[in-house]
Amino acid sequence: MRAKFFRLDQFENNWGEFDGNVEKWQGFHDRFKSAVHDNELITPAFKIMHLLKSLKGKAKADLGEWPQTEAGYYELWERMQELYAQKYYTARKLLNRFLALPVLERASHNALQKMSNVTHEVIRQLRTLNYPVQYYDLFFVAGIHTRLDSDSSKAWELERTSDTPTIIQMLSFLDRQARAAPSSSSYEQKKQNDNRKRGYFETKPETSSDAKRSKPNGANENKTDRTCKVYKGAHAVHKCETFKKLSLTERRKSAKENELCFNCLNPSHTRKDCKLSGCRRCENKKHWINSVQVRNNSKKKSNQPKAEGQSS
Incomplete structure (x- = not known):
């Protein structure tokens, strides 16, 4: 029985595009490999057409033109891995995102939730790069703890029951604290209301003499x-x-x-x-x-x- 092959216009792109950002390479690599590279029903000539059509921006400019042949496809795929499969560089960029999280002066829903979301994403992508993140718990837990506001830090100390807390425990704590914390806008509104109760005003109401002066x-x-x-x-x-x-x-x-x-x-x-x-x-x-x-x-x-x- 003759094998059925896909044409380019018969195959929907469900692996996305790649713009040359090395941080996005691993995800694109895995999706394209699963959908196209390992698919035996697609000939190499069509694989390279799919791959070239997926490139945009810097990646498209850097890689240039390639012969749409079987040899051309495997050479292009190999070249892309040489250029973009930079595990150390990608891991360093990911860790810098985590280290750039600010130290909180006060607890707010948005700030705590962002801290949790960024940490989740960094760990997930490091795991995709095959780094042993199961051994990094202390690094991430201590890093988050030093960035918590004083009230959240006290709450974490009261909840912590071990000298070896896991990052899963810390992230679960962050999510609960975020749900309980007010939003940034609510905090500012509360601050203004408190100031009014105490008789303080950030801007004094304009009096007739002020208006005259202005x-x-x-x-x-x-x-x-x-x-x-x-x-x-x-x-x-x-x-x-x-x-x-x-x-x-x-x-x-x-x-x-x-x-x-x-x-x-x-x-x-x-x-x-x-x-x-x-x-x-x-x-x-x-x-x-x-x-x-x-x-x-x-x-x-x-x-x-x-x-x-x-x-x-």
Whole structure:
């Protein structure tokens, strides 16, 4: 009786794709081997077609083109094992995932469940790589214990009945603690409610005086601006020694470029809308920028004529 062979379009891909990530190689290898490589009803010519069609991304780019023959298939399969069957590298990446688990400040459902899930996955994949994980219990148990918050750590110590606890016992404990712990959002809501009961507020409700201070172009806004918008110093512009040394023309140009009020030298409004009083020497005219140099040089005698509009 003649054997029946599968064509490419008659065979559904149930082994997935491979993108060159060595951590995913073992799983892809096992699925493809079971579904295609060991299937005697599929000829090598079709096996290589299935394999090439399963490659994507970096794996597809790295492996390039191969002859779709029996020899080509076995050479490609061998080459992929040489490139991606890196047990030590994969195991190191897996252990780094476990070691990257954070130390918990408080117990929450999400954090405890993630710790359990990551540990489960790392152990499962190490077992797939044929590492003797049955001897690694102390490493994983101690690693998890050092990452528990103080309450969960105490609970584990009360539950532990042996000096040689197994990872199965620890993971079972984590799952129970996760079910009993509040979610992160519930914890934050509880914290806010507790603060309200104690009379604490993370943000104070805005009062009428606060609203007045926060109005744009308000006088109080001008007083609270303590950063030099021109030279980025930790002082107001009108106290900036470098700005004071500029000529009147340079000060005006700098104020215009930085969108500063010519009266108070603060941003976000114009001289016309400024709430601060103007020059006391020129009938309250709002040209305080003109007097910056006057203040700076008030002790110096100068015979130079004053610029137009400069206060006397």
